[in-house]
Amino acid sequence: MAQGALPEVWVLVxxxxxxxxxxxxxxxxxxxxxxxxxRVVAVLLGGGVEDPARIFGxxxxxxxxxxxxxxxxxxxxxxxxxxxxxxxxxxxxxxxLIGSTxxxxxxxxxxxxxxxxxxxxxxxxxxxxxGELVATRPMYTRKAIGTVxxxxxxxxxxxxxxxxxxxxxxSDRSVxxxxxxxxxxxxIRTRVVETRAIERETVxxxxxxxxxxxxxxxxxxxxxxLLDALARALEAAxxxxxxxxxxxWVPHDYEIGQTGKTVSPQVYIACGIxxxxxxxxxxxxxxxxxxxxxxxxxxxxxLADLGVVGDLFEILPRLTEAVKKRKAAG
Amino acid sequence: MNVIVCIKQVPDTEAPIxxxxxxxxxxxxxxxxxxxxxxxxxxxxxxxxEQFGGTVTVVAVGPERTREALRQALAMGADxxxxxxxxxxxxxxxxxxxRALAAFIRSRTPDAVICGKLSTDDNAAVVGAALxxxxxxxxxxxxxxxxxxxxxxxxxVHRELEGALEIxxxxxxxxxxxxxxxxxxxxxxxxxxxxAKRKEIAVLDLAALGLSANELGPAGAxxxxxxxxxxxxxxxQVNGADPDAAxxxxxxxxxxxxxxx
Numbered sequence: 001m002a003q004g005a006l007p008e009v010w011v012l013v014x015x016x017x018x019x020x021x022x023x024x025x026x027x028x029x030x031x032x033x034x035x036x037x038x039r040v041v042a043v044l045l046g047g048g049v050e051d052p053a054r055i056f057g058x059x060x061x062x063x064x065x066x067x068x069x070x071x072x073x074x075x076x077x078x079x080x081x082x083x084x085x086x087x088x089x090x091x092x093x094x095x096x097l098i099g100s101t102x103x104x105x106x107x108x109x110x111x112x113x114x115x116x117x118x119x120x121x122x123x124x125x126x127x128x129x130x131g132e133l134v135a136t137r138p139m140y141t142r143k144a145i146g147t148v149x150x151x152x153x154x155x156x157x158x159x160x161x162x163x164x165x166x167x168x169x170x171s172d173r174s175v176x177x178x179x180x181x182x183x184x185x186x187x188i189r190t191r192v193v194e195t196r197a198i199e200r201e202t203v204x205x206x207x208x209x210x211x212x213x214x215x216x217x218x219x220x221x222x223x224x225x226l227l228d229a230l231a232r233a234l235e236a237a238x239x240x241x242x243x244x245x246x247x248x249w250v251p252h253d254y255e256i257g258q259t260g261k262t263v264s265p266q267v268y269i270a271c272g273i274x275x276x277x278x279x280x281x282x283x284x285x286x287x288x289x290x291x292x293x294x295x296x297x298x299x300x301x302x303l304a305d306l307g308v309v310g311d312l313f314e315i316l317p318r319l320t321e322a323v324k325k326r327k328a329a330g
Numbered sequence: 331m332n333v334i335v336c337i338k339q340v341p342d343t344e345a346p347i348x349x350x351x352x353x354x355x356x357x358x359x360x361x362x363x364x365x366x367x368x369x370x371x372x373x374x375x376x377x378x379x380e381q382f383g384g385t386v387t388v389v390a391v392g393p394e395r396t397r398e399a400l401r402q403a404l405a406m407g408a409d410x411x412x413x414x415x416x417x418x419x420x421x422x423x424x425x426x427x428x429r430a431l432a433a434f435i436r437s438r439t440p441d442a443v444i445c446g447k448l449s450t451d452d453n454a455a456v457v458g459a460a461l462x463x464x465x466x467x468x469x470x471x472x473x474x475x476x477x478x479x480x481x482x483x484x485x486x487v488h489r490e491l492e493g494a495l496e497i498x499x500x501x502x503x504x505x506x507x508x509x510x511x512x513x514x515x516x517x518x519x520x521x522x523x524x525x526a527k528r529k530e531i532a533v534l535d536l537a538a539l540g541l542s543a544n545e546l547g548p549a550g551a552x553x554x555x556x557x558x559x560x561x562x563x564x565x566x567q568v569n570g571a572d573p574d575a576a577x578x579x580x581x582x583x584x585x586x587x588x589x590x591x
Contacts, residue, residue: 016494077459077469102491106471109459113425118550121454139452140355143347144556146452153550189468189504193486193497204492210590234590245511252474252511253490258343258450259366259510267588277344284562288588290580292570303562306583310570318577326581326591 004128005036006094010155011061012084012107013044013052014099016075016195020049022167022207023099025059027160029168030126031097032060034133041065041093045083046072057175060168064175069182074192075103081111082186088115088155095133095156101206108159118153122262123160124285133158141258141281162206163264164285198253205256208237209266213256213283215241217272217293217312221249226316227271233323239263241270241279257282271312275300292316331382331480333375334440335408336431336461337368337390339399340451349556364399367446369406369515370508374476375444376407377513382480384441385409389434391419391427397531404526405518416535418543423551424456430546431457432464433539442485443505447472452553458507470500471507478502 009031014021024042031040040063042056047068049055056064067083080103088096096111098104100122112119123135124145133150135158150156205211212231214224224238231238239261240254256263258281268286273279275291275298283289284303291304292312301307308315341347341355342363348356364372375386388403390396391414400411414430422430435443443465448455455471462469475488485504489496500506518526536546566583570576585591 016491021492077462077471081463102472102489102496105455106459106469106489109424109428109456110463110469112456113428113460113463116425116547116550119424119456119460120551121456137453138559139556140341140347141343141450141453142559144349144355145559146553147555147557149552149554150550151552152548156550189501190470191499193499195491196495196497198493198495206492234584252509267584267590281343284559288583289562290583290588292576292580294570301567302564304567305565305587306580307564307567308570308576308580309567310573310576314573315570315576315580318573319580322577322581323584323591326585 004131005038006034006128007038008041008091008093009035009038010041010043010093010096012096012098012104013042013049013056014101014104015044015049018048018050020055021099021101023101023160023162025167026162026165027097027099028056028059028061030160030165032168034095034126034128039063043084043087045080048073053177054174057173058170061175064177065180066177067180067182071182071186071188074195076188076190076192077106077110078188078190079186080107081114083182084111085114086183087180093155095158098157098159100159100161104159108157112157115155116153117155117157118150119157119159120148120150121159123158124164126158126160138285141277142284161262161264203235203237205237205239205261205263208263210234210236210269211239211263211265211267212236212269212271213239213241213273214244214271215273216243218244218249224250226313230316230320230323233320233327241273241276270300270304271316273300274298275303331378331384331442332438332440333378333384333386333442333444334435334438335368335371335375335386335388335403336443336445336457337372337388337399337403338365338449339363339390339392339396340365340449343450349558353556355556362395362398364402365446365449367448367508367510370510370512371444371446372403372406372408373513373515374506374508376516378442378478382478387412387438389414389431391422391430393420400531401526402518404529405523406516407522410532411529412532412534414534414539418536418546421549423549424454425460426546426549428457428460428464430536430539430541431461433541434534435465441503443467445505445507447507447509458505462505465505467503467505468500469505470498472509473506474509474511476506476512
């Protein structure tokens with residue numbers, strides 16, 4: 001049973017090169033749920049985001065706190081940790097929400113150790129019970145759901161899985177922007193040499209609504225073109241199970257599963273994937289699962305909402321055409 | 331190049347997990363192994379030793395059974411192993427574990443500390459970066475490539491971001507957590523296994539680490555429950571012998587049920 005609310009909840013804005021990640025809006029919705037009538041603050045480190053007062057206000061922030069400092073233009077662990085530690089000790093938020101992105105996972109534990117803050121990661125639900133924060137999170141390769149309670153150690157830090165919470169409805173609201181500054185002395189020891197965009201990833205796997213994923217059944221790297229074509233038609237991202245990565249057909253960043261990414265899209269289309277526990281650990285949180293496999297006994301069928309026992313080489317090209325036709329028809 | 335690798339013993343990811351009525355998991359008959367990512371961390375350390383000389387020390391926090399995982403790291407080629415074992419660590423949260431590891435590592439002066447990017451039991455990915463902070467070391471997490479320039483005293487690493495690759499230069503000493511694409515861990519050789527059997531595994535409790543209960547800090551995060559996830563059940567199954575009929579079923583599903591078309 002949820003009791004009470006938190007007086008002030010902060011959301012760290014996840015952004016890169018001016019574009020704000022969807023997880024930020026998901027977190028603003030979650031923050032509002034936990035803060036009730038309390039304050040929700042979007043914390044924006046580094047500049048380059050246009051009109052933050054409007055875009056975060058629309059999604060439920062009461063305030064945007066900005067540190068626009070050249071030392072924060074590029075994410076560095078130490079730069080971000082110093083900024084948040086300084087802000088948190090000045091303003092004492094009850095809870096800081098950070099998205100589970102590569103940067104969020106890099107930052108949150110370091111910040112927690114600096115602040116002596118209690119931390120929970122991979123959250124898929126968050127609630128307040130008896131003055132404690134109660135989070136649930138997948139554990140043991142999604143074979144169990146753990147409940148973690150944070151009591152002491154404020155501000156609490158919760159790292160939240162993407163695509164689990166809905167993006168709140170847009171409201172017509174613009175809010176106050178408060179400028180803050182980074183301490184004069186900040187030691188940033190790592191140097192970002194380069195950030196190289198991966199061109200094919202138009203939608204990051206962890207944020208995609210639809211994922212088309214391939215396994216051993218694709219038989220070779222060239223057949224990933226079938227998935228690419230379907231993905232383009234569906235505006236989806238392309239992933240894989242582990243065997244295509246181990247065989248060198250696709251790079252490691254395609255991999256979904258225990259040793260790769262965890263995803264929870266609206267629809268996961270598994271093509272030629274048998275459904276090893278290792279893979280299921282990364283995708284069984286998908287809202288809907290469609291599986292195409294020629295082996296009727298493939299374990300993936302035990303959790304597929306729609307299972308198609310058939311030849312993906314026959315089905316995929318036809319499916320791509322049918323999707324295009326349906327999209328063209330509006 | 332002296333490297334310390336932090337490892338953990340976890341259930342084999344292929345093993346079924348049975349949840350005990352009173353909480354926690356039933357370890358009876360459960361195959362416990364060295365965390366998968368820690369094999370990659372150990373491998374990375376061994377390669378640094380091969381390239382630059384020095385020693386590889388492995389350390390773990392855990393109960394007595396954790397010796398087996400340390401033994402495996404020794405069999406892979408690590409020089410020495412230490413188990414941090416104390417009743418106060420049995421229900422430790424991640425920050426407390428990091429504080430215990432930090433107390434041990436501070437007594438050495440490693441050029442690098444390497445951890446797996448996460449452990450496959452609780453999946454938290456907290457100890458590595460927390461440890462970097464406690465040791466006041468620069469960090470690079472979930473690295474997919476590591477090149478070390480001992481002369482210049484820095485490492486160049488690759489990290490996978492969402493939709494991008496990040497290349498960082500990190501001055502040594504530093505802490506790294508590693509992704510599985512970093513390397514292919516070696517199998518322990520037979521002589522390696524024999525040699526590992528003869529090696530002493532040092533055991534230190536908090537007193538031996540010089541860490542008071544106060545310095546260990548409170549457990550801010552407590553695991554209070556474990557549940558079996560809601561099972562997914564098989565939905566509709568379609569025979570795809572007729573590909574056009576199968577395609578129609580999929581398109582209808584994507585449109586009407588999943589609402590993405």
